[in-house]
Amino acid sequence: MTRYEKYFIPVYKRIDKEITGGEGSTLHAKDGEYLDMFSGLGVNILGYGNKKVNKAIEEQLRKHYHLSNYFEAESVGKLAKYLIEHSFAEKVFFSNSGTEAVEAGLKIIRKYGKNNGRKNIITFTNAFHGRTLGSASITAPDKSSFYNNSGMTGVLTLEFNNMKDLDKINSDAAGVFIELIQGQGGINVAENDFVRELKKRTDKFKVILMIDEIQSGMGRTGKLLSFENYGIEPDLAVIAKAIGGGLPLGALLANKEFCDYLGIGEHGSTFGGNPVSCAAGLAAIKQIGQEKFLISVQKKGEMLKDGIRQLKKKHPDKIGRISGMGLMIGTEILKNEGKVRELFENEHIFVNMTQGNILRLLPPLIITEEEIYRFINSFEKVLKLL
CATH class of the missing domain: 3.90.1150.10 (Aspartate Aminotransferase, domain 1)
Structure with a gap:
């Protein structure tokens, strides 16, 4: 003990x-x-x-630890600007963790599905996306069986790296959620042909493609975000873990089509985008992004x-x-x-x-x-x- x-x-x-x-x-x-x-x-x-991260934290602590999201903190804005300028995204939402970023993305997908008569969210075997009820619902059953699929209905699980299973993606689906390198699932790497076909089908049927970069992002694969290794861009992506430079932080990145899909009051977070975490994250990503x-x-x-x-x-x-x-x-x-x-x-x-x-x-x-x-x-x- x-x-x-x-x-x-x-x-x-x-x-x-x-x-x-x-x-x-x-x-x-x-x-x-x-x-x-x-x-x-x-x-x-x-x-x-890390000296640069430590310095950024110390400088921000002398300014303020926390502002509600009624105010715009400079460190938060600068990190958002960096992410937008160095990715596919048009706008970002900051959370405290990866699973919270996943929940924000799921809310966009569900709203898109409701507006367009689409009922399914597609995920893959061996996936792991978090332990809240929503994220656990799109996590493979053997990883969180206690509450798997208890949070959401309409979740369809396809076999990872199975090209034939991708035929099941059609206009009934609102979104597809995938890790291109499954971390908790055993470091399973998506094959190039599989990813290209996945992108092709989501584009064809106008299905939101949401990529989980929580573990594989922030330079972990030798690219800032892992999907860059495949030459594709998603509609949504979630980042966490390393994005805060060691402090709690998560982010949902959204492209031009979906960045304004949630309006004022439809989502939020008291601590999401903490100024100290964002200062640390900015100091970290400026080093990693070189x-x-x-x-x-x-x-x-x-x-x-x-x-x-x-x-x-x-x-x-x-x-x-x-x-x-x-x-x-x-x-x-x-x-x-x-x-x-x-x-x-x-x-x-x-x-x-x-x-x-x-x-x-x-x-x-x-x-x-x-x-x-x-x-x-x-x-x-x-x-x-x-």
């Missing part, structure tokens, strides 16, 4: 380590330093102690995957599928997967497992080559003990 566990509703399985600080890709615990290979589930995308930085993410991602591929050659009975883009990588563990996290902790490395046997790597994008080599060397030691 962790130090304060008895005070919490037991919805998390916590790691029994007391963290005292962090710097770069390293977390400081009472028993030593740990290389963080999942960066707060993808939130701390620039690692810990072409040189994004190229480095691609190179380091290939280095990490190449290292894992070499380990697979040595241990084909212990490593299965290797997948991902940039620094969002999944490795299927074929043997004694329940021991993986503990064995890595013995090497002073924090890792994350999803779907039971998928080692999900989401390191800070500022991870160094030396740290990648260290991880690969430790991974080999772990494999020998499985």
Whole structure:
């Protein structure tokens, strides 16, 4: 049991380590330093102690912590302007989290469906979009079975990467919601032909295409947003996790056709677009959005995957599928997967497992080559003990 566990509703399985600080890709615990290979589930995308993010937070704190959305805060406006100028979107709505951004998008899709006699929202197997009732309704049943489909009716689940299933997209659908790289679902990457056909059918039948960039966005794949890897643009997109530079923030991006679909009073958030979070997010995205930085993410991602591929050659009975883009990588563990996290902790490395046997790597994008080599060397030691 962790130090304060008895005070919490037991919805998390916590790691029994007391963290005292962090710097770069390293977390400081009472028993030593740990290389963080999942960066707060993808939130701390620039690692810990980023000077520009820290400075932005400190400067904003001296101005004000919070204004209601009756006022326009400069940091909020500047982040909105950056996102619009560097994406497909015409306007943005800020929330506190990814699942709240999803709910805002679902509201647009439902209103569009009501206005046009369309009843279905389409999602995909192995999807994960959040834990509120709406977002859970478009999450694959085996991920949140307690409340799956309890929040909304008219949800149709298609098989991810199944071209034939896309034939089911027609004028009955109001919207399609998809992660192009499924994170919680096991780092499943959408195939190019599948994505192109999906875009073709949503355009043909005038179905809203909404892409979930909560985990794959903010440079994680080597592009600012993952759909850029496919040469398409959605109608709506949601971003969260890393967008706040480590602080709580989410965003719904909307194109010209749908950016004014919700009017005054139809949606809102007391804390959405907090000025401190937006200041941190702006400082982060200005660093991440640099072409040189994004190229480095691609190179380091290939280095990490190449290292894992070499380990697979040595241990084909212990490593299965290797997948991902940039620094969002999944490795299927074929043997004694329940021991993986503990064995890595013995090497002073924090890792994350999803779907039971998928080692999900989401390191800070500022991870160094030396740290990648260290991880690969430790991974080999772990494999020998499985």
